[in-house]
Amino acid sequence: MRGPxxxxxxxxxxxxxxxxxKLQEKLVSDRKLCRIPDTLLSLQHPPTYTLGKRRTDHNLLxxxxxxxxxxxxxxxxxxxxxxxxxxPHQAILYPIISLREIGxxxxxxxxxxxxxxxxxxxxxxVKACAGQKGETxxxxxxxxxxxxxxxxxxxxxxxxxxxxxxxxxxxxxxxVPCGITDKEVTSLRRETSTVLPSEEAIHEQLISCFSRxxxxxxxxxxxxxxxxxxxxxxx
Amino acid sequence: xxxxxxxxxxxxxxxxxxxxxxGFSTVLKDLKYxxxxxxxxxxxxxxxxxxxxxxxxxLGDVVYVELPEVGTAVKQGDSFGAVESVKxxxxxxxxxxxxxxxxxxxxxSSPALVNSSPYEGGWIIKVEMNDAGELKNLMDSEKxxxxxxxxxxxx
Numbered sequence: 505m506r507g508p509x510x511x512x513x514x515x516x517x518x519x520x521x522x523x524x525x526k527l528q529e530k531l532v533s534d535r536k537l538c539r540i541p542d543t544l545l546s547l548q549h550p551p552t553y554t555l556g557k558r559r560t561d562h563n564l565l566x567x568x569x570x571x572x573x574x575x576x577x578x579x580x581x582x583x584x585x586x587x588x589x590x591x592p593h594q595a596i597l598y599p600i601i602s603l604r605e606i607g608x609x610x611x612x613x614x615x616x617x618x619x620x621x622x623x624x625x626x627x628x629x630v631k632a633c634a635g636q637k638g639e640t641x642x643x644x645x646x647x648x649x650x651x652x653x654x655x656x657x658x659x660x661x662x663x664x665x666x667x668x669x670x671x672x673x674x675x676x677x678x679x680v681p682c683g684i685t686d687k688e689v690t691s692l693r694r695e696t697s698t699v700l701p702s703e704e705a706i707h708e709q710l711i712s713c714f715s716r717x718x719x720x721x722x723x724x725x726x727x728x729x730x731x732x733x734x735x736x737x738x739x
Numbered sequence: 740x741x742x743x744x745x746x747x748x749x750x751x752x753x754x755x756x757x758x759x760x761x762g763f764s765t766v767l768k769d770l771k772y773x774x775x776x777x778x779x780x781x782x783x784x785x786x787x788x789x790x791x792x793x794x795x796x797x798l799g800d801v802v803y804v805e806l807p808e809v810g811t812a813v814k815q816g817d818s819f820g821a822v823e824s825v826k827x828x829x830x831x832x833x834x835x836x837x838x839x840x841x842x843x844x845x846x847x848s849s850p851a852l853v854n855s856s857p858y859e860g861g862w863i864i865k866v867e868m869n870d871a872g873e874l875k876n877l878m879d880s881e882k883x884x885x886x887x888x889x890x891x892x893x894x
Contacts, residue, residue: 557821557828558803585826607893609797610827638800640826654827657818658775 509606511720512540513711514729516547521554521579521590524598528662531600535660542601544714545664546707549590551576551675556585556653563587563680576675583663585640585653586683593670593691595707597714604659606718614652616717617665618642621650623713624667624706628696639684642667647690651682668692669706764793764887767858771874772883773816773834778858781874786835789862790822790853793887799824801853804846804863811839813866815873820863822853831863834877841865 516524524547534540553576555561561568563586564578571578576589590596597620603613618634621642625632632649635641642650650667670693681689693700700706715723770778776794780787795801803823813819813833821828842864846852853861878886 556826557805557823582821582828583826584823584828604890605893607890609794610829611797611799611825614799614825614827638802652826656827656829658830658832 508722509718509720510541510722510724511544511601511715511718512542512724512726513544513546513715514726515707516545516729518592519547519549521549521552521577524549525579525581528598528600532657532660532662535600535602536658540600542599542605542720544711545596545598545600546711547596547598548592548594549596551589551591553578553587553589553679554583554653555580555587556583557581558586560586560683563683564678565680566678574675574678581653581655581663583653583655585651586681587679588651588653588666588682589671589675589679590666591671591675593668593672593703595667595669595703595710596664597667597710598664599661599714599718601661601718602659603656603661610654610656613656613661614640614654617652617654618650619717620710620714621665621667623717624710625649625692625695627709628692628698628700630692630695639682641682643687644690644695647688647695648681648684649690649692649695667710669700669703764791764796765858766791766793766880766884766887768880770858771834771877771879772886773832773877774886775816775832777832777834779834779874779877781868781871784868784871785840786837786866786868787862788834788864788866789857790831791883792857795854795857795861798822798827798829798854801850804850804853806842806844806846807839807864809839809842813837813839813864815876822850833864833866835866835868835873836870837866837868839864840867 622632632642632644652665653663655662668691670691676689776791778791801822801824805821807819815836818830819833820831
């Protein structure tokens with residue numbers, strides 16, 4: 505079996521989408537050169553719609569010009585998956601990890617991301633499950649509670665998962681979420697009768713589920729994570 | 740079961756492929772392999788490139804293949820395109836350096852060929868190599884099979 509596995513967690517609070525994207529690109533490059541260990545970004549975004557590599561913008565149901573009016577941005581990315589929405593009260597994890605070092609392929613990696621969200625849901629008595637074939641993600645019945653969109657470059661992951669704690673679900677009405685027409689989007693708030701603790705506590709539980717499922721035996725929390733890396737200087 | 744295995748072994752030796760009875764992925768004897776799980780078939784200066792059976796199995800159902808333009812320069816070990824499966828886009832790297840002379844347009848309408856026929860119908864690009872010496876950096880079928888076994892035993 506492999507040796508000890510270390511995960512460095514960055515709790516970042518609210519991060520603008522493009523800033524997070526630039527940071528991930530830098531971290532992927534650093535990870536590839538083994539300058540950093542496996543790293544996990546935990547954050548939230550302001551209202552943002554994103555598209556994947558296939559650029560399925562026919563699934564955006566309002567003109568892009570109207571997005572400003574609803575206080576949202578739109579970004580095109582290189583991740584897999586269709587269109588989705590990110591916003592406040594949605595917990596996001598972006599793992600920047602080496603799949604080659606742990607011997608995982610894309611399919612197994614994504615399954616573990618699904619399991620992370622399924623396990624978190626179960627902490628609140630919510631019975632979630634992985635999607636049917638071709639519908640990657642986490643579902644409660646016919647309602648989607650968690651989405652996944654990943655990029656793998658030279659065996660290093662970026663982008664990741666988005667779990668709906670209590671986002672404003674109205675934002676999802678402006679898209680065909682993940683390109684699936686006849687299914688609803690839901691949230692932990694909607695699906696559980698348990699009183700929810702603070703969001704910070706839920707984020708920590710999500711991180712804990714992730715690190716357990718991926719077999720990390722050492723988890724360190726980065727002090728004062730910022731968008732600027734240690735290598736950059738403020739002029 | 741025994742007769743199926745016998746047929747498989749006979750078919751395997753006719754087709755010159757290695758069949759591992761423990762259900763491992765297929766590895767073809769005459770190809771060269773990169774550690775990022777791409778294969779290359781060399782014919783003079785021409786190289787046909789795709790991803791291996793091991794790769795397609797670990798990816799899941801491929802729903803989209805991003806192909807480079809004909810004429811693009813490729814470098815050994817660098818990405819030239821990507822495949823999407825299970826909401827994950829995975830870069831595909833070139834095992835050789837050279838120029839893209841042909842891409843498999845079929846993959847635009849039938850990306851699943853990468854899964855069903857990774858070494859034949861699922862080929863991705865053809866490259867005119869500019870340095871055949873680079874082939875020594877790649878693995879032969881035996882080395883690649885061992886490499887896959889080692890990778891799969893990690894978790």
